[in-house]
Amino acid sequence: MTAKLVVEGLSHHYPDEYTGIDVHALDDISLEVEEGELVSVVGPSGCGKSTLLNILAGLLPYRVGTATVDGIRIEGPGPDRGVVFQEHAILPWRTVNKNIGHGLEIKRMPRDQIAKRVQEFVNLVGLAGFEDKYPHELSGGMKQRCAVARTLCADPVIMLMDEPFAAVDAQTRITLQEELNRIAMATKKTILFITHSVDEAAFLADRCFVFSARPGRLKAIVDINIPRGDRIWSDMNANADFLAARDEILKLVREEVSVATEE
Amino acid sequence: MQQRNDATGTQGPGLGWRINKLLQLDAMNLVILVIAVYIIWSVISALIDNPARYLPSPIAVAMSSVDMLYKGLLPSYFGDTLVRLIFGSAIGLILGIPFGLLLGINRTVADMFHPIMNFFQSVSGIAIFPIIVVWWGNSDKTIFAVILYTAFFPIAFNVLSGVREIPIRYISAARTLGASRYQIIKDVLFPGAMPHIATGSRLSIGFAWRAVIAGEMLAGRQGLGWMIFTGQDADNTAEVILGMVMIGVTWIILDHYLLRPMEADTIERWGLVQR
Numbered sequence: 001m002t003a004k005l006v007v008e009g010l011s012h013h014y015p016d017e018y019t020g021i022d023v024h025a026l027d028d029i030s031l032e033v034e035e036g037e038l039v040s041v042v043g044p045s046g047c048g049k050s051t052l053l054n055i056l057a058g059l060l061p062y063r064v065g066t067a068t069v070d071g072i073r074i075e076g077p078g079p080d081r082g083v084v085f086q087e088h089a090i091l092p093w094r095t096v097n098k099n100i101g102h103g104l105e106i107k108r109m110p111r112d113q114i115a116k117r118v119q120e121f122v123n124l125v126g127l128a129g130f131e132d133k134y135p136h137e138l139s140g141g142m143k144q145r146c147a148v149a150r151t152l153c154a155d156p157v158i159m160l161m162d163e164p165f166a167a168v169d170a171q172t173r174i175t176l177q178e179e180l181n182r183i184a185m186a187t188k189k190t191i192l193f194i195t196h197s198v199d200e201a202a203f204l205a206d207r208c209f210v211f212s213a214r215p216g217r218l219k220a221i222v223d224i225n226i227p228r229g230d231r232i233w234s235d236m237n238a239n240a241d242f243l244a245a246r247d248e249i250l251k252l253v254r255e256e257v258s259v260a261t262e263e
Numbered sequence: 264m265q266q267r268n269d270a271t272g273t274q275g276p277g278l279g280w281r282i283n284k285l286l287q288l289d290a291m292n293l294v295i296l297v298i299a300v301y302i303i304w305s306v307i308s309a310l311i312d313n314p315a316r317y318l319p320s321p322i323a324v325a326m327s328s329v330d331m332l333y334k335g336l337l338p339s340y341f342g343d344t345l346v347r348l349i350f351g352s353a354i355g356l357i358l359g360i361p362f363g364l365l366l367g368i369n370r371t372v373a374d375m376f377h378p379i380m381n382f383f384q385s386v387s388g389i390a391i392f393p394i395i396v397v398w399w400g401n402s403d404k405t406i407f408a409v410i411l412y413t414a415f416f417p418i419a420f421n422v423l424s425g426v427r428e429i430p431i432r433y434i435s436a437a438r439t440l441g442a443s444r445y446q447i448i449k450d451v452l453f454p455g456a457m458p459h460i461a462t463g464s465r466l467s468i469g470f471a472w473r474a475v476i477a478g479e480m481l482a483g484r485q486g487l488g489w490m491i492f493t494g495q496d497a498d499n500t501a502e503v504i505l506g507m508v509m510i511g512v513t514w515i516i517l518d519h520y521l522l523r524p525m526e527a528d529t530i531e532r533w534g535l536v537q538r
């Protein structure tokens with residue numbers, strides 16, 4: 001059985017028309033994500049994580065290497081792959097409710113069913129009471145939670161998440177991480193999760209991909225073999241597997257960050 | 264259109280409340296302004312020689328309107344002008360908004376059309392009047408064509424620019440949710456261009472209003488423009504001023520009580536413009 005998501009020899013350059021010097025964002029990335037697996041991606045700022053996500057989302061055309069879902073080359077976006085963008089992209093002219101239900105509306109689900117499902121996800125991300133607010137009336141973290149709920153509500157098979165909890169307060173972040181863990185356990189979704197937080201990467205992932213400084217290469221893969229049911233933040237400080245994985249990722253990331261800042 | 268209904272929803276103050284507030288606020292200012300204008304106007308009119316020809320007093324203008332009302336000309340002229348404005352600008356907007364949206368979808372097409380649109384929106388309706396008269400003579404058709412032309416380009420140009428300013432990530436987000444081309448237009452491009460649609464509409468209707476008056480003066484047989492034109496011919500300055508006042512007052516009412524509230528109910532509600 002082949003993996004759900006396969007990337008082979010993927011490289012990407014951004015051309016720069018003004019200076020003529022291309023930015024080499026990704027270099028020869030090869031990785032696989034199994035069906036139902038949650039992988040995290042960490043690496044220094046500017047190493048090409050968002051670039052990889054955009055390619056997988058089908059939003060960025062690529063020439064060198066291949067990226068496939070179920071063996072089919074990614075050529076454009078599709079509802080099988082849900083995306084939470086680094087810069088939240090909820091629509092200013094839609095209320096919280098309407099944003100979260102947008103994916104279902106696009107799929108032409110009946111209104112009453114949409115309303116029911118939307119309510120579930122509004123509660124899940126703690127936006128109850130704000131259903132009819134517009135994004136400009138929300139805080140940064142609330143917008144981000146709205147964006148996460150929108151993607152979850154559309155129920156894609158693969159979720160691509162770009163630092164979705166970065167702008168959220170510590171307490172909410174813990175809740176959302178545990179919730180995402182529960183969703184991963186319950187729904188068997190395939191999830192690629194980009195983060196700057198080593199703790200988050202270790203807590204959520206089955207495997208963690210550590211990227212090198214730009215041009216981004218896959219530097220190492222750290223396995224984290226903790227059963228999903230055991231992943232509760234209050235137990236983590238006593239969990240040797242978690243602590244070992246976290247320290248390993250931290251060490252790998254530190255080496256790269258120092259490379260990136262010495263440049 | 265569905266978007267607008269959603270936005271007005273049940274939340275927040277309703278349209279009635281808004282209009283009420285506008286009326287209260289304006290009432291005081293308006294009274295003071297009208298009294299001031301009345302006094303200055305009366306004084307100047309009283310000081311000059313031959314005011315009937317150069318600047319009739321407000322009372323004389325009011326008398327002239329009573330006279331015209333009596334003859335039934337004022338309602339009929341006013342009605343003609345309004346109908347022209349409403350038809351001309353409505354059709355201009357109905358054609359211009361989709362045209363701008365469609366051009367805006369494709370960046371290459373948009374870039375190609377941008378200078379052409381810019382060209383036409385700068386050549387005012389008055390400037391194309393002579394050539395239309397050459398084609399169709401002094402007729403209603405000519406007036407209508409000029410109004411349509413005047414209304415079309417500002418709105419189309421504004422919508423085109425509006426679509427191009429929508430952040431790509433909104434379009435990307437809709438695409439990853441599986442939106443079709445039509446759904447992207449309906450859910451992202453149309454509402455996203457709303458601030459420009461609102462300002463474009465106001466520009467279009469404002470220009471159309473001027474074009475109506477100018478058109479009636481140059482090629483008409485009825486309407487407020489025609490009334491001003493014939494008033495001058497007949498040395499009836501009071502009638503000329505009456506026409507001018509009607510034009511200005513109509514615009515203020517239209518802008519303040521129709522166009523502005525429409526803007527407030529959409530783009531301000533969405534936080535797309537600063538109050």
Ligand SMILES: Nc1ncnc2c1ncn2[C@@H]1O[C@H](COP(=O)(O)OP(=O)(O)OP(=O)(O)O)[C@@H](O)[C@H]1O
Pocket residue numbers: 014015023024025043044045046047048049050051052086214
């Ligand atoms: N649209 C673009 N055009 C040109 N260059 C780009 C573009 N997007 C990203 N880059 C460049 O590609 C490199 C990788 O960017 P990317 O956004 O993928 O990094 P990242 O790993 O997501 O960083 P961060 O952790 O800060 O979000 C950067 O050097 C950036 O300047």
Ligand SMILES: [Mg+2]
Pocket residue numbers: 049050051086162
């Ligand atoms: Mg990024």
